[in-house]
Amino acid sequence: xxxxxxxxxxxxxxxxxxxxxxxxxxxxxxxxxxxxxxxxxxxxxxxxxxxxxxxxxxxxxxxxxxxxxxxxxxxxxxxxxxxxxxxxxxxxxxxxxxxxxxxxxxxxxxxxxxxxxxxxxxxxxxxxxxxxxxxxxxxxxxxxxxxxxxxxxxxxxxxxxxxxxxxxxxxxxxxxxxxxxxxxxxxxxxxxxxxxxxxxxxxxxxxxxxxxxxxxxxxxxxxxxxxxxxxxxxxxxxxxxxxxxxxxxxxxxxxxxxxxxxxxxxxxxxxxxxxxxxxxxxxxxxxxxxxxxxxxxxxxxxxxxxxxxxxxxxxxxxxxxxxxxxxxx
Amino acid sequence: xxxxxxxxxxxxxxxxxxxxxxxxxxxxxxxxxxxxxxxxxxxxxxxxxxxxxxxxxxxxxxxxxxxxxxxxxxxxxxxxxxxxxxxxxxxxxxxxxxxxxxxxxxxxxxxxxxxxxxxxxxxxxxxxxxxxxxxxxxxxxxxxxxxxxxxxxxxxxxxxxxxxxxxxxxxxxxxxxxxxxxxxxxxxxxxxxxxxxxxxxxxxxxxxxxxxxxxxxxxxxxxxxxxxxxxxxxxxxxxxxxxxxxxxxxxxxxxxxxxxxxxxxxxxxxxxxxxxxxxxxxxx
Numbered sequence: 001x002x003x004x005x006x007x008x009x010x011x012x013x014x015x016x017x018x019x020x021x022x023x024x025x026x027x028x029x030x031x032x033x034x035x036x037x038x039x040x041x042x043x044x045x046x047x048x049x050x051x052x053x054x055x056x057x058x059x060x061x062x063x064x065x066x067x068x069x070x071x072x073x074x075x076x077x078x079x080x081x082x083x084x085x086x087x088x089x090x091x092x093x094x095x096x097x098x099x100x101x102x103x104x105x106x107x108x109x110x111x112x113x114x115x116x117x118x119x120x121x122x123x124x125x126x127x128x129x130x131x132x133x134x135x136x137x138x139x140x141x142x143x144x145x146x147x148x149x150x151x152x153x154x155x156x157x158x159x160x161x162x163x164x165x166x167x168x169x170x171x172x173x174x175x176x177x178x179x180x181x182x183x184x185x186x187x188x189x190x191x192x193x194x195x196x197x198x199x200x201x202x203x204x205x206x207x208x209x210x211x212x213x214x215x216x217x218x219x220x221x222x223x224x225x226x227x228x229x230x231x232x233x234x235x236x237x238x239x240x241x242x243x244x245x246x247x248x249x250x251x252x253x254x255x256x257x258x259x260x261x262x263x264x265x266x267x268x269x270x271x272x273x274x275x276x277x278x279x280x281x282x283x284x285x286x287x288x289x290x291x292x293x294x295x296x297x298x299x300x301x302x303x304x305x306x307x308x309x310x311x312x313x314x315x316x317x318x319x320x321x322x323x324x325x326x327x328x329x
Numbered sequence: 330x331x332x333x334x335x336x337x338x339x340x341x342x343x344x345x346x347x348x349x350x351x352x353x354x355x356x357x358x359x360x361x362x363x364x365x366x367x368x369x370x371x372x373x374x375x376x377x378x379x380x381x382x383x384x385x386x387x388x389x390x391x392x393x394x395x396x397x398x399x400x401x402x403x404x405x406x407x408x409x410x411x412x413x414x415x416x417x418x419x420x421x422x423x424x425x426x427x428x429x430x431x432x433x434x435x436x437x438x439x440x441x442x443x444x445x446x447x448x449x450x451x452x453x454x455x456x457x458x459x460x461x462x463x464x465x466x467x468x469x470x471x472x473x474x475x476x477x478x479x480x481x482x483x484x485x486x487x488x489x490x491x492x493x494x495x496x497x498x499x500x501x502x503x504x505x506x507x508x509x510x511x512x513x514x515x516x517x518x519x520x521x522x523x524x525x526x527x528x529x530x531x532x533x534x535x536x537x538x539x540x541x542x543x544x545x546x547x548x549x550x551x552x553x554x555x556x557x558x559x560x561x562x563x564x565x566x567x568x569x570x571x572x573x574x575x576x577x578x579x580x581x582x583x584x585x586x587x588x589x590x591x592x593x594x595x596x597x598x599x600x601x602x603x604x605x606x607x608x609x610x611x612x613x
Contacts, residue, residue, distance in 0.1 A: 089600055092360055096555050097600055100593035103548060107590040222544070226425055233422050272437025279429025286419050286426070287412055 005136070008143040012211055014251040015146035019204045020224075021231045021243035022153045027197030028229070029238040029296075030161055031190065032173030034095040037082065038228050040102030041075050041198040043109060043220035045205025048074040050122055050215050051115070064128055068206050075202025076195050083194040087187060102225065110217035121216025125209055146207060150244070153200065157240045169193060170238075227254075230282050236292025245293060253277055332578045334462050338535060340573025341473035344566050346528035346546060347553040348480065349521030351565045354554060355497040356517050357409070359420040364525055365547025366431040371397040371526025372533040372542060373435060379446055386448065394526045401522020402515060428543065436540055444538045469531050476524065477566060484562070489516055549589065552596040571595075 020038065028035050051059045053067035062070065086097040109116045116122070133141045160166050171179045172186060180186050209215055227250065235246025254274055285292065350364045374393030378384045384392070408427050412419050448465070462470075484490035492513050495503040504510050532542065549572070557568030572592050579591045 085597070085601060093555065093600055095360070096551050097597055099548065100552065100596050104590050104593050107587060111584060111586050222548075226429075229422070230425070268440045269437040272433040272435070275429045275433030275436065277433075279426040279431075279433060282426030283408060283423050283430070286415070286423050290412075290415050290419055 005139050008139045010252065010255055011248075012139065012143040012146045013255065014248040015143070015150045016204060016207050016211060017228060017231060017251050018244040018247035019146075019150050019153050019207070020201060020228045021235070021247040022150070022157045022240055023197050023200035023204065024228050024232055025238065025240055025243040026157055026160060026200070027194055029232060029243070030166060030173065031169040031193050033087075033190065033194065034091050035098050035194070035197075036095050036222070036225050036229070037098030037102040037198075038201055039220050039222060039224040040082075040098070040105040041079055041201040042205045042208065042224060043102075043105050043217075044078050045071045045075045045202025046209045046215055046220070047109060047116060047205075048202075049206045050125060050209055054122065054125065064126070068203065071206055072199045072203050075205070076199040079195050079198030079202075080191070083191045083198075087190045087194060099222070099225075102222065106217055106220050109220070116215075116217070119217055121214055121219075123214050125213050125215065127210045127213060142210065146211075149207065154240055154244060161240060173238075227278075230278065232292075233282060234285050234292060236294040236296055238296035239292070239294055242292050242294040242296070249293075250278065250281070253281065332581055333574065334466065336574035336577035337570070338462075338466050338469055338573070339577055340570035341470050342528055342531045342535065343549065343553050343569035343573050345473050345476055345524050345531065347550045347557070347565050347569050348476070348562060349524040349528075350550050351554045351557070351562060352493075352497075352517050353521050355562075356493070356500070356514055357413075357420065359417040359424070360551065361521075362421070362424040362547055363404070363427040363431060364424075364521070364550065365543035365545075366428045366435075367397060367401055367522050367525035367543075368529030368532065368546050369435055369540070369543035370400065370431065371529035372538050373439060374526065375530045375533070376444060376446060376538060380444075386446070390527075390530055393530060394523050397526025397529075398519045398523030401525070402518045404522075405518040428547075432540070432543065439540070441540060446534060446538070448534065465534060469535060472527070472531065476527070480562070489513060493517065545589070549592050552592045555596055556599045 020042065024035070024038055027033050049067045049071035052062045052070045053059060053064055055061045082098065082101050086094060086101070089097055110119050112118070127138070127142065128145070129141070130138065168179070168184060168189065171184070172189065176186055208219075212219065228247075231247040231250045232243050233246070234250060235242030235244065254277075346364075346368060349367075350361060353359075353361045353364070371393055374396050375389050378389030378392050379386055382389075404427065408423055409420060412423055482490075484494060492503065492508040493516070495506070495508055496510055496513055500510060528546075529542065532546065553569045553572050554565055556572060557565035572595060575595060576588050576591050580588055583591070
């Protein structure tokens with residue numbers, strides 16, 4: 001029984017990261033935005049959910065359902081602001097701006113004690129349907145909930161990727177200027193997709209709060225952003241199945257080592273080893289499988305236009321796009 | 330007044346830390362995230378020489394800068410050069426992976442304790458009857474001025490320096506004109522990692538030595554380089570001073586914990602108003 005609880009906890013965490021990776025894939029993979037702000041929207045989603053649902057005086061005491069919807073709306077509005085200010089920038093500049101926004105969000109969360117209780121954080125948060133399910137089985141139920149939402153995320157992202165909108169997003173990723181020249185609105189599309197993807201990340205923030213049942217600023221360091229991107233690169237950028245698999249593989253590798261029984265004095269070595277293995281995995285996959293474990297397939301386009309025969313993927317120098325398109329050449 | 334001094338010192342360290350990053354960006358066209366971890370390596374190397382092997386501090390410093398430089402070149406040869414052809418996104422993620430590898434190894438060796446070099450506190454220098462800065466702080470300023478002047482001379486007077494500038498503008502053309510870009514990029518990696526190591530040591534000198542040093546600094550380094558204009562060395566130096574000063578002077582008005590947020594706000598503002606950075610340069 002204990003091993004089952006442990007396993008389900010692992011799968012729940014993997015599922016949360018997989019949801020993040022699927023959401024990021026819409027934005028960073030298919031549209032090709034270099035967005036390093038993932039943890040920022042994640043934090044905003046988690047904090048706004050917490051503050052909406054906990055009882056007064058700190059929060060508003062709204063029901064859980066309203067809290068989830070509210071957190072998605074708040075994250076959406078904030079990402080609308082971030083996107084509107086930063087999406088005109090290209091590649092590295094966008095990367096740094098989104099990164100900067102995420103850091104500012106974390107610093108604000110750590111310092112505005114009246115709002116977020118600062119570095120101490122907020123403890124003992126409720127989980128959904130906690131009263132209905134006995135404690136021992138709760139983790140199993142929660143894992144199911146995570147997996148169901150992951151499936152919804154996955155099918156939504158898959159539908160989007162296969163839709164005309166998905167093709168259009170890939171067109172922007174491969175060559176913005178050409179796409180613009182055939183009369184598509186680049187900025188408006190980027191903004192729409194950015195807000196969509198960030199709101200999805202905000203929604204996952206609620207799951208993270210339920211999983212941890214506490215919230216504190218140090219849960220939202222840039223390590224999360226890097227982990228999600230690593231998962232995406234491992235699995236294969238631009239491909240939803242890859243995003244899910246990459247996230248589970250990465251979390252399994254990182255968390256499995258946590259439970260190797262070692263004397264306490266070696267726990268630091270083991271923690272270092274965990275970072276080492278994740279980093280090595282990323283480097284080796286990039287070196288030997290630059291498209292990730294599963295390469296992106298241009299499913300519908302492939303059928304219609306025989307995309308693979310057509311090797312003219314324009315790659316303007318210095319504005320390099322991404323690993324998937326590099327590999328496709 | 331003392332905040333201005335702190336700001337200048339922060340700026341000086343940032344100059345040393347950012348120049349190497351900027352040089353690599355300019356010649357290799359990618360953001361080398363692992364640069365932050367080179368600071369960490371430099372600082373812990375110096376700790377090893379100074380506090381474990383009991384070398385004199387100056388010798389420890391020189392040895393660890395050289396060791397970091399060589400290590401940086403080796404890491405580049407093993408990890409970056411083979412994937413150069415796969416594009417800048419692969420390079421960027423390789424550098425993120427490398428950061429984790431370095432961080433993991435250093436953590437496994439040194440553990441989470443916070444350390445210092447254990448230097449004896451130095452006397453304050455009195456100017457016009459008021460104590461302005463300590464000898465340590467003066468030392469940091471002198472070193473960074475020396476680095477800036479030295480680098481300027483290398484870039485403008487020596488053949489390799491001119492070659493570097495040519496290569497940064499247009500790699501293919503430079504190669505065509507008989508510049509050995511392989512040899513030159515080895516020099517760039519040596520210089521960049523050495524400077525990173527030096528910055529790490531100075532940073533640990535002015536504060537404490539902890540594991541998060543690399544991750545904290547790389548964010549600020551990236552801000553500096555962006556504000557300075559892509560890969561523009563002189564813009565980078567100016568930006569380092571501006572960001573260093575504004576981070577420390579701002580603590581007069583806002584709480585100290587917002588210090589790094591100030592740097593990021595500057596970056597966002599600069600990018601919105603002048604997307605090409607303070608001074609023009611680079612590909613855009």
